[in-house]
Amino acid sequence: MSKRNPLYDFKWCPGCGDFGVKVAIEQALAQRTAERGDSIEKTVIVAGIGCSGNLVHLQEGPQPFGIHGIHGRTLPVAYGIKSGRPDLNVLVVSGDGDFLSIGAEHIGPQARRNLDVTVVVMDNGIYGLTKGQASPTTNVDVVTSTTRYGKLDEKMNPYLFFLGAGVGYLNSQMSSRVKDLAAAIKAAMDYPGFSIVHVQSPCTTYNDTYALLKGDEKQGIEPLAFPIPDSHDAGDLIAAVNLVRTNRIPIGQIYRREGESVPGHERLARAKVNAGVGQASVEELLTGMLITA
Ligand SMILES: Cc1ncc(C[n+]2csc(CCOP(=O)(O)OP(=O)(O)O)c2C)c(N)n1
Ligand code: SF4
Ligand SMILES: [Mg+2]
Structure with a gap:
């Protein structure tokens, strides 16, 4: 429960990975606002429905705006905000169910549009x-309330999915490495376009994957997560695909496409105005308010 929102009675379970993500976001926002001389009210956090989405109520310190919207629809809400107010810094927080199951259909369109938000x-x-x-990222064979005899279908590879959809910036992190995670979120927010920081944030109550991710010598478990080697060229899409195509979890910056400072939809609107399409202004085209005779 947040001190600022005492009526919203929600608590994460002890050890939940989302605690680390919350602190990392607070640190990244503090650093970004200090660097830019911005006020925190220029940031909007758009949250999906899930334990993860509750992060929007639990932020401590200077408060950004927040929208706790609809399960699976963080990207349409973010697109609406960014279209009406391109000056705002929009940060989406989402769960694997929210983003990769019901919400997956929105990733491709926003990646192609290069919507300038960070997820x-x-x-x-x-x-x-x-x-x-x-969920789509539950490991095969895991027993859950919907997979009583173990999960039968293969785990989705979210990194390959994002790269295939055309996401311009992709970073992979662990919730327990708060400093690195904060730096990754800040770098993603500074990236001019659609950026994703995919965080392994274990659920200690229903799917505790800490030992799998970090390894456990006593239990003979090799760590699934590994640091991305310095030799990796994050500007090379093929190198990025090769890095993520196994079922291990690379930690660090996977991909960064350079050279795009203007989101695709804004570029299109400006081009139309320059070409004299109707009498529209860029703002009319961006908000879809253009009325053609
Ligand atoms: C349209 C709709 N479908 C289903 C639900 C029920 N629902 C709420 S949260 C959730 C899944 C949450 O999983 P995830 O996004 O991974 O978040 P987590 O709780 O693990 O952080 C579901 C199915 C809902 N609220 N709205
Ligand atoms: S540990 Fe699991 S159930 Fe508990 S708050 Fe975290 S995600 Fe939700
Ligand atoms: Mg989840």
Whole structure:
């Protein structure tokens, strides 16, 4: 429960990875606003429905605006905000169910549009809020309330999915490495276009993957996560694809496409105005308010 919002009685379970993500976002926002001389009210956090989405109510310190909207629809809400107010800094927080299951259809269109927002995906490989159903990133064979004999279908590879959809900036992090995570979120917000920070953020109640991710010598478990080597060229899409195409979890900056400072939809609107399409202004085209005779 946040001191600023005492009526909203929600608590994460002890050890939930989302605590680390919350602190990292607070640090990244503090650094970004200080650097730009912006006020915190120029930031809007758009949250989906899930334990992860509750982050919007739990932010401590200077408060950004927040929208706790509809399950799976963070990107349409972010697109609406950014179209009406391109000057705002829009940060989406989403769960693996919210973003990669019901919300997956929105990723391709916004990546192609190069919508200038940052998405922080809190991937715990489970539907946490609704008490432990399998999600697209639940490992195969895992027993959940919807997979009583173990999950039968293959785990989705979100990194390959994002790269295939044309996402321009992709970083992979762990919720327990708060300093690195804050730096990754800040770098993603500074990127001029659609950026994703995909965070392994374990659910200690329904799918505790800490040992799998970090390894456990006593149990003979090799760590799934590994640091991306310095030799990796994040500007090379093929190198990025090769890095993520196994089922291990690379940690660090996977991909960064350079050279795009203007989101695609804004570029199109400006081009139309320059070409004299109707009598529209850029703002009319961006907000879809153009009325053609
Ligand atoms: C349209 C709609 N469908 C389903 C739900 C029920 N629901 C709420 S949260 C959730 C899944 C949450 O999982 P995830 O996005 O991974 O978030 P987590 O709780 O794990 O952080 C579901 C299915 C809903 N609220 N709205
Ligand atoms: S159910 Fe899982 S994801 Fe939700 S608060 Fe508890 S540990 Fe975190
Ligand atoms: Mg989840």
